[in-house]
Amino acid sequence: MLIRAVLHRIATGLVTLVVVSVLIFLGTSVLPGDVASIILGQMATPESLAALRSTLGLDQPAYLRYFMWLGDLLSGDLGISKAGSGAGTGGTPISEMIAPRLANTVHLAGAVALIAVPLSLGLGLAAAARAGTRLDRSITLTTLGLVSVPEFLVATALVLVVAVYLGWLPATAYVSGTETGTALLKALALPTLTLVVVASSQIIRMTRASVLNVMSSPYIEMAVLKGLPRRRIVLRHALPNAVGPIVNVIALNLAYLVSGVVIVETIFAYPGLAKLMVDAVQTRDLPLVQACAMIFCSAYIVLVFIADLASILSNPRLRYPR
Amino acid sequence: MAALLEIEKLVVNATGGADYPAPVIQGVSLQLEAGEVLALIGESGSGKTTLALSALGYAKPGLEFRAGEVRLNGDDILAMAPDEKRSLRGQRVAYLAQSAAAAFNPALRIGAQVTEASVLHGQLSQAEADRRAADLYRALGLPDPDHLGRRYPHQVSGGQLQRLMAAMALCTRPDLLVLDEPTTALDVTTQIEVLKAFKDVIRQEGAAALYVTHDLSVVAQIADRIAVLYAGEIKEYGSVDEILHRPKHRYTRQLIDAVRPPPDTALGPLEAKDAEQDVPALEVTNLTAGYGRKQASGQLLKVLRDVHIRVERGHTLGVIGESGCGKSTLARVISGLLPAMQGEVRLKDEPLEPSLRQRERRQLQEIQFVFQMADNALNPHQRVDQLLGRPLEFYFGLSGDAKKQRIAELLHMVELPPEFSGRYPEELSGGQKQRINLARALAASPEILLCDEVISALDTIIGASIIRLLKRLRQQTGVAFVFISHDLSAVASFADDIAVLYAGQVVEQGPARRVLAPPYHPYTRLLIASVPELDSSWLERTLALRETRASIDQAVEITDRGCPFYRRCPVAIAGTCDRETPPSHTLDQGYTIVCHRSEAELRRGSFS
Amino acid sequence: MHGDETTGKDLRALQQKFKDGGISRRDFLAALGALGVSAATAQSHLARAAALAASPRRGGTAIFASNLHGPDDQLDPIVFTSGIDYTRGRACYNNLTQILDHLTLHPELAEEWSANRDATEFTFKIRKGVEFHDGAPLTADDVVWSMNRHLGPDSPSVIKAYFASVIEWRKLDRYTVRARLSAPDRDLPVKLGEKQAKIVKRGTTDFRKGIGTGPYVLESFEPGVRSLHRRNPNYWREGPNFDALVLTAITDPTARVNALIAGDVHLIASVNSRSVRLIKNTEGVHVNSTPSGRYGGICCLKNTPPGANDHFVRGMQYIQDRERIVRSILKGHGQVGNDHPISPAYGADHCTELPQRPYDPDQAKWHLQQAGISSAELFVAPVAAGIVETCLLMQANLKKIGFDLAIRQVPTDGYWGAVWMKEPMNVVSWNMRPTANAMLAIQFAPGAAWNDTYWNNPRFGELLRMQLAETDPARRYGMLCEMQRLVHEGSGMVIPYHLNILDGVSDRIHGIPVVPLGATGAHEWVEFAWMSE
């Protein structure tokens, strides 16, 4: 029963990926212009464009390129980007371009998750446990307020105060690419802080909501009537039954941290994957766009899958069928 | 000595004040001596649960204590600080909720939940607590006491859970138990054992108990004294004996009248008509139905196997059986909601398509379905007049005044004032909803009403009144009923013919007075024996019977070989009943028993 | 930037002296420093003074943040289009000729050159003993191969128009090459100083290694992230000063400035004029504001309505509140434009006689009424600093005189392919070119590939050719002046302003040459600037 549920989830995940790849193909194929026209930009002439296109091998029909790409993808090859090669014949393997960016993204996301998840769970549970009290209300309102502030405002404000005026931390992450140890931590501090603010508020709200949801069920009343202290009721009796939605929202936020943090990466000049995709779109580097998009979507699907798994495992009915 | 529990002039209000016309509890006082069992009896909304919970110093969300005192061994509970209350709850006063299924935390192991309180209150070490729990399991007659604790709630049966909750409550050796309708949700056969278990354990633990229920005959078995609660006030208060035999207050009398007399040969069905020999209103022949995909025979779960039933015009067929025996499925198949796998359903001799999609509107109109839970069966977002109006438009194209008038008639038929047509379901009480539910079915002026457990969710009195209503409707409209219930006495009091369903098979079928008189099918006998009586000695008596003892809380299992009742049957013939499909004895016109035992053996009555 | 009107003249004088070898490069710089041309601010003034006082110090790693980068970052010079590319190019490669302070021409890989009388044949002597980063010696073959990449219809070179008249490059001997032209072009040596005219190793196919003769050896290159460069130990001339370079970009303007202030980087390109005050008020950093020929403008296509109507164009020109644009949009870091591309920064080539077109709503209203047009649609992309704001101001002012200008803003990517030269009204930005003729030719020559207003004036074309053949400075200037007047009066271009180049610089960086052709001294800082303790 458990196995069947898991297998089913995996299957749907794979199907979704295929749909995604098609959507990506359709999506990228509607983009006007191509990498050649972007490279030459204002200085493009029909002839020079034609010339560059042929050297870049852009003169095959789109669907052909798509299937070639899909084929390569299945054989684990993300393809070649024309990055840096100019009119030359060379090109950069996309895997090479993505690897360092992916690493950066994972670092950042990891750092944020490490701080945000425990923090938000704590606050969320506190709010739920003391529902209706001043503590609860202040937490709820603060999170609401933060939810409603545009990310880039949070980021810029932080930079101004911490980096520009106080000069405690660098304003941008990772400029020289040679940072290590404390320097690295310092470089990561501000972007991490920003994203913690952004990600936490949602998890907090969700935790509170779903725990409160459970708090109204008879077995919680039973626990109360057994004279259990509040901490124990919330942590031991309510939380295990609220895991589902919470892990779900955590997963969604992690997915966002992987793929949605363009703004933060831009403001802190942080060479992450999201910014790479934006650049790739703007330079019509289609193989690169497709590769990034696939990574993002898979990340989402995998994370959601893990969340599902967690909530399945948290449910004894599925773990121990009668 | 001072009473264990003293409640004095207790007043409980709704916090939202204005929402309630009156306090939920208005100035109630009562006393409870150590070791005695006091039953709080009253209909839903009478405030009995609220009153009981005050013994734990707990008011449900939305309620608050306004005035009065609740003293346990002299100290005032309501005045206690939160910590004091906490150490009181679960330790000195323990609570058993109505539905164990809901009250057990699905995510935690049973053992942990049973021992939790005593360990947390520092009474016992975990090890000691586990041992104590095991003892309680044993005392409560639970299977495999030493490993039961490692299981999760969903892994044990409802009856067992209910007893496990008793263990959970008793684990801390409380002075006072508060039991909130602990057996209402159970099948009759299960109810006996649970009652028995409670009774014994309460006795040997010497705990006092507040027993909340609406069922007098249950009270009769377990209580020493009874407090009759109505509209937040105690109407009558006295020993079981006084209340049962010399009720003073009108409402108490109502309660007693509402208890349907136990069916036995003495009482036949109320209006027994002889089956006219013309075409039956409804006939179901060798019907087999189930869930799951047809082709994948492996997964296929047969819920009904080879069922024949016959409903004469204007007659009532009672279908009785424990939960899970497939009686609701039968109704769904007849209505066409669940297409049958084999067999056919004939309406006035014309065969019906298995699935309702292919049935004609007229056929649909002639068979109406009254669902078990009025709350779920009535769309909360439709007003009564919409609910009743739709079938009128749909089948008869009524509209405007004609429709209004008909709606008024229907409301009258179900004894509700016409102004109800403007209300939403959530503004109605359970009984009123059930009446609307009926009225909607009647709106189609059907030939046949399928009533699925229409009273099982209702208080005794209200249930009784619904039955009365049904009888009247049967006379007025001449509609035929398929009346499905797990409550034998309800069926007995209403049905002309009875079909006893066990594990998806009809084991006995015939005119009510024949079915309810010897010879009995062993299962029918068990059912009859299990119906509680208004007599304190009933529990002991009935438990003395061999067949009830023999079949203590065995899970119903659906077998393809032999007799499904084999494992519970006190007169089972090893080697036969478990191998061969039992033969069907036709004792006379339309009366059959399916059993390996001969009619003579069966007729020999009680096997004890 | 008061006093810029004078700058032009002084420049010409100085340049003359310099060409005659009257003063040394350093004195020349000093003189300029005194003129305060490049010194837009007190800090930079002091910085420059300091730079001149102290002698260049070796060492340090300079971190430079440009404004744009992406996966399309290039190391193939002939398709260089962005500041980060130019800077990397400057670090990796050399040109034959080099344009330095105030557009003065200097030899680089070409020791010397000579032209025949009618300037249709140029012969270049290649410097001996120059090595590529991989140790291979530089020879005529490399030069010929590199320069020929700009020729032929199928060349993707972005400056092939410069060399339209070049028939071929030929090797005369190991260290001599000759270019044969179909038409006279006295500016050829100057054009060879352009950012794309780099000399690469013969037969290079993969440019990502950045193998050149330049002052720095490419160590690593991540397109869209950064590149690292180490000092070229056996560079062919004295310098460079930095041990290493980190070349990257921070696309967000605010973030870029913050990075400079916080000390994460030492140089930033294209400072937002609104951030100048902030940098000024901060210790340890300053802004270099260098007048240039770069401009943002509005193209009204002459081959289609509404631009085809001269009155309409004139109306659009009169509605430009040029003073206010420079004042409050550019915050003073620019000059009023006069609807032709040759700004005072072109020095000698700037036509000083041409009257300035004023902001005159009534005139505008009259002309638009004459045109009988009361609404138009303008396609805008943020292709140049201040252009979007300018269009918004223009829109607001037009509204006042009852003209309804609809603004359609589109993303920059794809703009050049989809909008520019296609939509009847669109915006454009042009970088400064090394000579006025080159600039005018590229944008206004009849039938030129980038004649983005489709303005066709035979006389203008005539003048372009004559001016390239002309030797007498006065007559050349006269022709330039007439061409500027023709554009000013006839073309569909609205040029409200010329931009200053705004570089944010740490006070530790000194000796940045003043070359208005591009950011940070047209990227010449890479070789000549140095870092103090």
Add this chain to the structure above:
Amino acid sequence: MSPPVDSPSDISHSQDGSRERPIRRLRFSTAGKTGIAVILFWSAMVLVGPWIAPYHEAEFLDEALFIVPGLDDPYPATDFQPPGAVAWLGTDYLGRDTLSRLLYGARTTIGISLIATLLAYLIGITLGIAAAAGGRVLDSSLSRLNDAVLSMPTIMLGLVVISAYGSSLPVLIALTSVIYASSVFRIARAFGLDIMVSDFVDAARVRGEGLGWIIRHEVLPGMILPMASDFGLRFVYIILFLSGLSFLGLGVQPPQSDWGGMVRENLAGLPYGAIAPLVPALAIATLTVAINLVVDDISAHHGGKLAGEII
């Protein structure tokens, strides 16, 4: 409730509904009421904003307005001016009146978000019910497609679409509504599946009702209210999404003002302590908080289920 008296009528009545059932009506906490007040205020601004605005949103204030009598500076700076008599909320980076832009912006911002949200619901609910009622094949295909859309980073989706079709109000609205329809779909489908198996739907089916009627009369009414709790949150997400687009220069196009865009375009003023970027941010915050306060009350009324939190 009077204690029962001996009269048969009373008996039959006392049997059912002897105690009047309280009618659950939606009650607003003080917080909720404040929320409503704020929402009403902004809705009013949407209606009348442009008329009460002191200037046009695109108008560059005349330098003359800022001349300080004492100093003889004929051309004082007009950008990032502090609040004053001329501009009550100061001016923005181009010397335009922040207040006026805020008032005009209310219409654009709230307008777009509202339309987009409504569309998102229309699409999401329609498809959600189709999936819930339309059988296994339709359900799974719709669900997979939906998952695919959900799995795409919204901002990237926006980037691609806008790069392809340019940024105009219709495109923005279509884009956002599709993106957010996908999350509405999930919830709608869940609710739909729930209701489709309820007894009252069975009751309608045995009556012989067609699927269409069942959906219109039995399923839809039950979904609308609980999903309303969702509405507020989506609305807010859409405002923020739009501001995110403006950050990448893809949002509402100038001179039209939308609050997110206003924050973005005035960021440069932050170091100078200009309030231009803060005012619109504050506006967004007030609206968000207000909406959610109301939402919390509504969803509390519906058993505290905040379906909307599951994006």
